[in-house]
Amino acid sequence: MPELPEVERTRLTIASHVTGATIAKVDLRRRDICESFDAAGRPRKTRPEDLLEGALIARTLRHGKQLALVTADGRTLCIHLGMSGQVIYRPEGEPLPKTDHVHALWTIRSKSGAGVLAFRDPRRFGGLWTFPSVDALIEQRWSQLGPDGLTVSAAQLGEALASTTRAVKAALLDQQLVAGVGNIYADEALFACGIHPARRADRVDAERVAALASAIRAILQRAIDAGGSTLRDYVDSDGNPGSAQTLHAVYGRAGQPCARCGTELKHSVLAQRTTVHCPVCQPRKFPLSRVISEG
DNA sequence: AGGATAGCCTGCGGGC
DNA sequence: TGCCCGCAGGCTATCC
Numbered sequence: 276m277p278e279l280p281e282v283e284r285t286r287l288t289i290a291s292h293v294t295g296a297t298i299a300k301v302d303l304r305r306r307d308i309c310e311s312f313d314a315a316g317r318p319r320k321t322r323p324e325d326l327l328e329g330a331l332i333a334r335t336l337r338h339g340k341q342l343a344l345v346t347a348d349g350r351t352l353c354i355h356l357g358m359s360g361q362v363i364y365r366p367e368g369e370p371l372p373k374t375d376h377v378h379a380l381w382t383i384r385s386k387s388g389a390g391v392l393a394f395r396d397p398r399r400f401g402g403l404w405t406f407p408s409v410d411a412l413i414e415q416r417w418s419q420l421g422p423d424g425l426t427v428s429a430a431q432l433g434e435a436l437a438s439t440t441r442a443v444k445a446a447l448l449d450q451q452l453v454a455g456v457g458n459i460y461a462d463e464a465l466f467a468c469g470i471h472p473a474r475r476a477d478r479v480d481a482e483r484v485a486a487l488a489s490a491i492r493a494i495l496q497r498a499i500d501a502g503g504s505t506l507r508d509y510v511d512s513d514g515n516p517g518s519a520q521t522l523h524a525v526y527g528r529a530g531q532p533c534a535r536c537g538t539e540l541k542h543s544v545l546a547q548r549t550t551v552h553c554p555v556c557q558p559r560k561f562p563l564s565r566v567i568s569e570g
Numbered sequence: 571a572g573g574a575t576a577g578c579c580t581g582c583g584g585g586c
Numbered sequence: 587t588g589c590c591c592g593c594a595g596g597c598t599a600t601c602c
Contacts, residue, residue: 277596340596358595359580376580398579400596441573450597458595507582507594547575548595 277356279340279424279455280498280519281509285362286342288512290335292364293344293392296385301326305378308396309403316415325405326379327352336409338417339424339454349408353416357400364512366390372514379403392512424455425495429485436476436484443479444472445546447491456491458548459504459526464490466525471557472543472550497522525551 277285301323303309311321324330330346337343344352354362365371367389376397383390394403406412422431435452436443446452447461456464465472468486470479479487502517503509506527510516520527524534529542533553543550 355596357579357597396579397581398595400579439572445573448596549593 277340277358277360277503277509278457278460279337279495280460280501281503281511281517282340282342282356282455283337283425283499284503284511284517285356286335286337288515289342289344289362289364289392292385292390292512293332293383294334295332296383297331298327298329298346298381299384299389300382301328302380302382303378304380305399308378308394308399308401309405311405312407312411312415314407314411316411321405325350325352326403327381327405337423339420339450340457341417341420343409343412345409351406351409351412353404353406353412354394355401355404357396357398357402359398359508360394360396360401361508361510362512363393363395363510363514364390365393371395420450420454421452422454424453424460424491425499427453427488427491429481429488432488432491433481433484436479439476441476442473442545443470443476443487444548444550446476448546448548453491455495458550459523460491460494460498462526462551463494463523466552466557467494469556469558471559472545472552474559525553527551 303321303326309321311319311325313319327346327350330348330350332344333347334345336345341353341355363371371393377393377395379394381392383392421435436446439446444461444465447456464487467490468483470483470487498504498519501519501522504519505516506520525540529540529551531540533540533556536555538553538555540551541554
């Protein structure tokens with residue numbers, strides 16, 4: 276379940292192996308996980324050069340949960356991990372930890388040696404998109420994303436939340452409003468600043484919006500520093516799991532006592548997603564009307 | 571037209 | 587042991 280921190284860890288570990296290296300060969304095993312576009316933005320069949328064969332990797336990018344490899348000549352590969360995607364690097368001669376569901380392989384050559392980069396995605400909610408330039412990637416995909424969660428400002432979050440009447444948690448999960456926040460970090464951020472997940476997004480007051488923006492940035496950064504959250508499958512491109520799951524205050528802890536007040540954490544379903552919150556630390560906005568309606 | 575919902579897909583854990 | 591079911595969820599298509 277890679278969200279922004281896991282994607283960032285993946286990007287950082289990929290970058291350490293491929294920046295300045297050359298893609299010697301590409302092996303696309305499942306064509307249907309990849310989409311390619313020409314300079315005019317029209318879809319067309321993926322060719323090896325679209326997947327960066329023969330290119331020098333100049334830099335890596337990330338926006339929200341999507342990452343990209345950019346070559347010296349501009350060709351750009353966008354990678355989305357979806358639910359179960361992994362990008363694994365192995366030095367030449369070392370076997371991949373898992374070989375099933377590997378949909379694409381890149382043979383890498385650099386001054387420090389050779390290796391292979393593998394895109395593996397059992398559930399295939401992720402995928403690859405190739406573009407002739409970074410601008411094309413941004414125009415066709417990333418321009419549809421909201422501001423990156425790691426740097427989102429109070430003003431940006433306020434504008435996003437004001438644009439919808441949905442529950443604030445549903446809004447946080449909408450990548451067009453804020454990019455990079457998924458189910459785990461949405462629950463964690465809302466708990467951190469005492470906002471009920473079902474509160475209407477456009478009715479979160481300015482003070483709490485500012486606290487929420489700050490909490491999102493801090494929680495995502497803290498998770499990156501801890502290597503990301505490994506619940507079951509997540510590992511970075513060196514195969515290492517993260518430990519950010521030990522920092523979770525509410526996610527996966529329904530029925531357990533709140534770390535702050537001891538009240539039992541409640542499970543609910545919101546926007547089709549498992550949601551956990553503390554009924555005391557994250558009260559609904561109108562407790563008085565609830566008391567009255569309950570008699 | 572915004573918002574809710576169904577569906578994609580595989581692996582795993584619980585229940586029987 | 588093994589089967590079936592439910593669940594996990596990022597994102598898109600579709601319906602309301």
